[in-house]
Amino acid sequence: MSAQIIDGKAVAAEIREQIGRDVAEFSAQSGVTPHLAAILVGDDPASAVYVRNKQRACENAGILSTLHRLPPETTQADLLDLIATLNADGDVHGILVQLPLPSQIDEQTVLDAVTPLKDVDCFHAENVGLMVQGRPRFLPCTPHGVQQLLIAAGTQVAGAHAVVLGRSEIVGKPMGMMLVQRGAAADATVTICHSRTKNLAEITRQADILIAAIGKANFVTADMVKPGAVVIDVGINRVDDKLVGDVDFEAVKEVASAITPVPGGVGPMTIAMLLRNTLTAAQLR
Ligand code: NDP
Secondary structure: OOOEEOOHHHHHHHHHHHHHHHHHHHHHHHOOOOEEEEEEEOOOHHHHHHHHHHHHHHHHOOOEEEEEEEOOOOOHHHHHHHHHHHHHOOOOOEEEEOOOOOOOOOHHHHHHHOOHHHOOOOOOHHHHHHHHOOOOOOOOHHHHHHHHHHHHOOOOOOOOEEEEEOOOOOOHHHHHHHHOOOOOOOOOEEEEEOOOOOOHHHHHOOOOEEEEOOOOOOOEOHHHOOOOOEEEEOOOEEEOOEEEOOEOHHHHOOOOOEEOOOOOOHHHHHHHHHHHHHHHHHHHO
């Protein structure tokens, strides 16, 4: 039997509508409009599209967004100056630095420079630490979006064996940390795999919930999936001008009980969660 397709676009649209209502209520009560400042360095076309989509989503939710576009040859010092200005600007609540940055700039130094109170991507060590300790200020957008999809799909996460493919700071590692917390869409038994993992397929076949975030097109094949598993595909890979995930969707959907498509799965959720964090940042002030 074919799997339930988890419609991330529809779930994200509902969440964005709710955030829009929450923003309106907050603004009416406080007189403050949440404001996200986005920084885009260079002219990578994919990054430009991501930033444009984030800005459009902000506008639709009643969040003010401003774009700081810097040339590809921008120095690290100039970028740090801009971040310092935005950190000090009381009218700016969230700061987003679109990655990747040009090679002359050290990403970690830049992300560390964003004040934790405006770190709506939840990349700062202070915010990651709070999240790991189970008292989050912000939740990282993509893993939080995955959790919301699991809730929307009615997945039993508590007690399930969740296997996360990938250990990046942006997706895999925080995903594992969030699934192991106490609470909704959590309380899982978690295994995090990476490129040094031995017997990968043996481990993925044990997963009740399999989350793929490795950036390799169609990597997860049907024989790597336990019948009835819930499969969440975070991957976004361009193949012949088409976007595909890390999961061989057509084959795996015949084995899984539920699966996210690419596009239209996790991607729209990431943006919705960014809006939520921007509202939270405005409320924190
Ligand atoms: P990274 O490249 O930072 O990390 C990839 C991870 O996958 C690494 O931990 C790596 O292991 C692991 N890996 C690579 N090859 C294998 C393999 N053969 N077997 C097991 N593990 C492997 O990627 P990101 O986490 O940033 O992104 C992952 C994917 O998700 C990408 O396609 C990206 O475009 C997409 N993405 C989608 C988002 C969305 O909103 N939908 C948001 C962010 C990312 P090791 O650490 O050992 O190198």
